[in-house]
Amino acid sequence: MAKTLGDITGELTEKVLEPAKAEADLLRKNARMEADRIVAAAQMDAQKIQEQTKREIENLKKQMDIDLETASRNFLIMVEERLEKAVVDPIIEAEIKPILDDRQFLEKMILDILAGYIQHIGKEHHIEILLPTAKKAELETWFTEKFRHKMSHPLEVRFTDKISFGFKIGVAGQGSHVNFSEGLVQVFSEFCSPRFRRYFFPRKET
Numbered sequence: 001m002a003k004t005l006g007d008i009t010g011e012l013t014e015k016v017l018e019p020a021k022a023e024a025d026l027l028r029k030n031a032r033m034e035a036d037r038i039v040a041a042a043q044m045d046a047q048k049i050q051e052q053t054k055r056e057i058e059n060l061k062k063q064m065d066i067d068l069e070t071a072s073r074n075f076l077i078m079v080e081e082r083l084e085k086a087v088v089d090p091i092i093e094a095e096i097k098p099i100l101d102d103r104q105f106l107e108k109m110i111l112d113i114l115a116g117y118i119q120h121i122g123k124e125h126h127i128e129i130l131l132p133t134a135k136k137a138e139l140e141t142w143f144t145e146k147f148r149h150k151m152s153h154p155l156e157v158r159f160t161d162k163i164s165f166g167f168k169i170g171v172a173g174q175g176s177h178v179n180f181s182e183g184l185v186q187v188f189s190e191f192c193s194p195r196f197r198r199y200f201f202p203r204k205e206t
Contacts, residue, residue: 090195092188100166103138117169128156128172132163
């Protein structure tokens with residue numbers, strides 16, 4: 001029996017077009033699902049990146065705050081130290097130097113310290129006293145007259161340009177001396193510095 005055009009059209013629709021349409025629908029459905037999956041994954045990745053970036057920015061800000069606070073604190077400490085050096089040391093030196101330049105005070109100080117020094121180190125060591133060259137004219141005769149008959153302990157007196165005021169005392173030959181010159185300025189500066197900072201740079205209680 002001969003097939004009609006309708007029969008052929010029906011067969012084509014049933015065997016070719018409908019399966020092709022179903023396949024196309026399935027492909028579109030799968031493609032849409034894959035696209036949705038890719039979009040969701042991309043959104044999740046973007047959210048993770050955004051959260052990570054936010055954390056990194058927060059950490060960077062915290063670190064910058066810490067660095068800024070540290071730099072500010074170090075700067076203030078540097079300013080305090082320089083101001084302290086410019087104020088405390090010159091004032092201490094200006095007050096101590098005239099006292100140690102006073103002949104009567106210096107003579108008494110040398111006698112008292114010399115007596116204690118001899119008692120401390122014993123008589124078997126030679127004592128060395130270093131004095132400013134500028135004081136040689138007025139002190140050399142005093143040492144000669146003072147210790148010519150009274151000083152039983154070996155004593156060496158030297159005048160040097162390395163000292164501008166006061167004196168240094170030590171055991172001869174050892175190269176180390178107790179510093180009653182610039183050393184007194186340092187001692188008094190260290191004593192006064194905490195008080196200077198307390199009154200001029202009071203710390204806020206936290």
